Amino acid sequence: MSPFDALTERAARHLAMHFSRRSFLARLGALLAGSATLPLLPIARGAAAAASPPEDDPTRCEYWRHCAIDGFLCACCGGSVTVCPPGTEMSPVTWIGTCRNPADGHDYLVSYNDCCGKGYCGRCFCNRNEGDRPIYYPHRSNDINWCAGTSTNVYHCSTAIVLGVAAEAQPER
Amino acid sequence: MRGALATLLVCLAAGGAAAQSLPETDYTLQCRGCHGPGGAGVPGQVPPLSGVAELLETPAGRARLLAVPGVRQSSLSDERLARLLEWVALRFSPAEGTPHFPPLSAGEVAELR
Secondary structure: OOHHHHHHHHHHHHHHHHOOHHHHHHHHHHHHHHHHHHHHOHHHHHHHHHHOOHHHOOOOOOOHHHOOOEEEEHHHOOOOOOOOOOOOEEOOOOOEEEEEOOOOOOEEEEEOOEEEOOOOOOOOEEEOOOOOOOOOOHHHOOOOOOOOOOOOOOEEEEOOEEEEEOOOOOOOO | OHHHHHHHHHHHHHHOOOEOOHHHHHHHHHOHHHHOOOOOOEOOOEOOOOOHHHHOOOHHHHHHHHHOHHHHOOOOOHHHHHHHHHHHHHHHOOOOOOOOOOOOOHHHHHHHO
8 A cells, every 4th residue: 555545545444433424514515604694794795895996986086076076075964976965955966077087988967956954064074176167267267166056055075976988078178 | 570670670779879969979079078068167166058049140259259258268270169159059049039149250250259
């Protein structure tokens, strides 16, 4: 008998004497169930969040729709990138720009409707100004308070709503 | 098989959103923020655009339209502004009747703005 065969035989006998088949199945089951719950752990979720690029994260200034935003992100203030937080109302008057989506290379029309009716949110302030014009072009400036047409002009945060695909990027870019 | 093909076609149609025309993009970037998607404006604050077609029917109306600050100070070229104003007139004119106005030329825009 070769040394390799002898080693294999000893290992097989050791396994057969110390572990039952039921024990093997139980351990395999525990391993499979444990693996399935790994992504639920906070550490795993944190790692997954860190892995997503900032231009895909609506709570980051680098999010692609935020290329011309000036204000607090509603996604950090109890709302979302398209919905105002509870207790505020969306301004029907807004400033609109274009942002290029890196995923498909198209220029999208993005409406930065402000949410109004509560004081400054204070979280996730962003000031990116692609296409922003001086305030003497009021309809092309993001520096003015766009809380108009609402019951109050108190500014809280800004959304970034896609209106469609633009025929071309805004001329001021 | 036929159902799968139909599903695929629906998915393709939903995924490939068509780009807006140039006048519609200009409207969205230059006008829509205040006048709204339907041109209705905001009562008491932003006027509606339903009267633009009527303004384009007379020389006095055309001069008045080109004197509106947002129009006169627009960064658009004379040609693109002319196409935008015609697009607005046709898009937001009242439902009854077809608007009748002479075409607006880039030269006329340059003269009046």
